[in-house]
């Protein structure tokens with residue numbers, strides 16, 4: 001491990017030490033590896049990584065190529081520098097760890113032969129909160145390995161359900177199907193964006209409710225017009241933890257295709273983004289809604305303060321959505337993470353994102369939006385992303401207090 005990484009980890013330990021106050025708030029602490037209870041071992045055709053941690057953490061697993069590696073990303077784990085002693089496998093060439101970005105560490109197992117992930121799970125001891133992550137690997141062909149590297153399929157499967165259970169409070173998700181009523185949104189091939197988004201929103205609600213981890217309110221349940229400020233007001237009245245707006249607009253120019261996640265910014269990432277945001281506002285103005293009224297009611301300075309807290313939370317949510325959707329859908333838009341001045345994202349205190357699921361101007365996207373299997377993959381990716389984000393958000397909030 002580089003000296004820089006050691007310094008960064010030491011800093012984390014110091015911060016964690018200051019915020020630990022009780023076992024119940026264990027998410028605030030930095031998890032450490034119990035070296036005596038951890039290791040990588042071979043048995044016949046399989047290899048098992050057992051990692052004993054002082055507490056449950058969000059994590060995910062990916063296969064990386066050139067050289068062949070299994071990478072496990074952990075939130076809030078401090079690794080010992082002498083990690084190599086845990087490697088008792090002939091199939092693992094090297095074991096190392098480092099900080100990949102603020103709060104996230106990566107454990108890398110460099111493989112000497114192609115392997116596939118057969119299982120990934122975390123169990124938590126209800127008494128002391130200790131957690132054990134067990135990752136099962138088995139030999140495979142080079143082709144199979146390469147296929148999994150490009151598809152990045154392992155990641156989503158391994159986001160720990162156990163860790164999610166720690167965050168007991170159910171989150172209120174407000175799902176906002178774009179358009180409706182006098183405003184059909186984009187129209188292609190006899191299909192309205194408003195109808196497609198209502199259908200998608202209902203399926204997303206179903207899956208969120210089935211997880212048992214979320215409550216859901218929709219800004220419209222049928223084909224009726226709801227203004228953009230009304231949608232935000234509904235979200236606040238519902239005590240929303242998260243606001244997700246759903247769209248699949250059409251663009252006259254270019255060949256835009258694939259899913260994009262937007263967060264709020266006064267400066268749009270590109271011209272297409274600016275057009276999309278402006279078009280939504282125009283519909284409201286045509287329907288007689290004054291979009292400036294909202295901002296005048298609250299002192300701008302208070303809104304700015306709230307936004308300063310909320311903006312990074314929205315950004316992390318959007319990043320999680322890019323990851324979650326990429327895992328289930330494969331390819332997204334060539335720039336899947338954009339910003340624009342969408343009025344519906346302007347609640348200063350609610351993490352808000354707008355998902356352009358696809359573009360109705362693209363034949364491929366239009367077919368996907370009407371394909372129930374594709375929609376199921378998309379809703380799965382969104383739920384996975386919310387699971388990961390909620391954990392990350394709780395951990396960060398804990399550290400701030």
Ligand SMILES: [Zn+2]
Nearest residue numbers: 178247248249
């Ligand atoms: Zn739209």
